Amino acid sequence: MLGAIILRPIHSLIHRMNSIQEKGSLQTIDEERRRRDELQQLIDGFNAMIERLRVQFEKQDQFVSDASHELRTPLTIIDGYASMLKRWGKTKPDMLDEAIEAITSESTRMKQLAEQLLLLVKDEEHLTVNKADINVVTVVQHSVLAMEVATERDVRFTSSDELLIANADEQMLQQLTYILLDNAFKYSEDHVDVRVVKAEKNVELTVTDYGNGITPSEQTKIFDRFYRIEKSRSRAGGGSGLGLAIASKLVSLHNGTIGVDSIPREQTTFTVTLPMKG
Numbered sequence: 001m002l003g004a005i006i007l008r009p010i011h012s013l014i015h016r017m018n019s020i021q022e023k024g025s026l027q028t029i030d031e032e033r034r035r036r037d038e039l040q041q042l043i044d045g046f047n048a049m050i051e052r053l054r055v056q057f058e059k060q061d062q063f064v065s066d067a068s069h070e071l072r073t074p075l076t077i078i079d080g081y082a083s084m085l086k087r088w089g090k091t092k093p094d095m096l097d098e099a100i101e102a103i104t105s106e107s108t109r110m111k112q113l114a115e116q117l118l119l120l121v122k123d124e125e126h127l128t129v130n131k132a133d134i135n136v137v138t139v140v141q142h143s144v145l146a147m148e149v150a151t152e153r154d155v156r157f158t159s160s161d162e163l164l165i166a167n168a169d170e171q172m173l174q175q176l177t178y179i180l181l182d183n184a185f186k187y188s189e190d191h192v193d194v195r196v197v198k199a200e201k202n203v204e205l206t207v208t209d210y211g212n213g214i215t216p217s218e219q220t221k222i223f224d225r226f227y228r229i230e231k232s233r234s235r236a237g238g239g240s241g242l243g244l245a246i247a248s249k250l251v252s253l254h255n256g257t258i259g260v261d262s263i264p265r266e267q268t269t270f271t272v273t274l275p276m277k278g
């Protein structure tokens with residue numbers, strides 16, 4: 001009798017585990033009465049784990065659906081122009097240029113998107129990170145110069161030292177700088193300040209713009225994959241909301257941190273810290 005009482009919840013636990021195994025459905029164990037023993041702790045632990053798995057699965061589903069949506073848009077355009085070419089390509093040569101231009105630029109966009117998605121989903125051990133001791137000051141300065149020339153925007157670069165060494169992948173550091181500058185250009189119109197400074201045992205890279213800013217509640221979400229503030233309005237800017245998610249990944253590959261500080265309608269600063277060498 002006593003054995004049966006003790007064993008019932010254990011059986012129920014085993015039953016749930018088997019059913020998850022067989023059907024793949026994530027169910028918690030809901031007992032009518034809460035117990036006051038170790039078994040209840042076991043059930044609580046089990047339920048908490050199932051809850052976390054559910055959240056993870058939901059995120060994964062969302063990621064897959066967002067990713068396919070993003071990839072479908074350029075495909076639709078390519079498909080449309082390809083059909084147009086098929087029908088009128090031979091008789092209306094003036095539309096050839098337009099169609100080829102659209103198909104080329106949309107394929108490039110798709111390729112970039114696919115590369116970004118791969119970078120996001122790959123485990124750290126499957127990514128090639130070429131770390132070397134590099135001078136963060138010159139790498140960032142060169143990236144800034146290249147972006148300044150390409151966009152004709154006013155970027156002001158300063159650094160606390162001439163030499164700040166970190167063990168980092170140079171291309172990834174460039175990419176990180178591009179992502180933050182790209183946002184500063186897109187979401188503000190004034191000049192942009194970029195600084196590289198020594199902060200205790202870290203090298204700190206900050207990018208400050210003087211645009212609309214980001215409210216505290218949005219600040220916690222912008223690093224999520226595909227998240228964009230006021231989706232429909234800023235959609236015209238053309239991004240997919242992956243920039244900051246990639247930036248976070250690049251930073252974590254270097255054991256660094258990334259954060260944002262913003263005073264809405266005044267200024268926004270993104271700060272990256274990387275452990276300094278020596």
Ligand SMILES: Nc1ncnc2c1ncn2[C@@H]1O[C@H](COP(=O)(O)OP(=O)(O)OP(=O)(O)O)[C@@H](O)[C@H]1O
Binds near residue numbers: 184187228234240
């Ligand atoms: N400097 C900034 N000022 C104001 N809002 C910003 C700034 N940087 C990012 N955001 C907001 O955070 C969102 C997410 O940024 P993120 O770089 O991840 O994506 P994106 O710029 O929309 O697209 P992508 O970078 O993939 O081209 C942006 O859509 C924008 O709403």
Ligand SMILES: [Mg+2]
Binds near residue numbers: 179242244
């Ligand atoms: Mg961006």
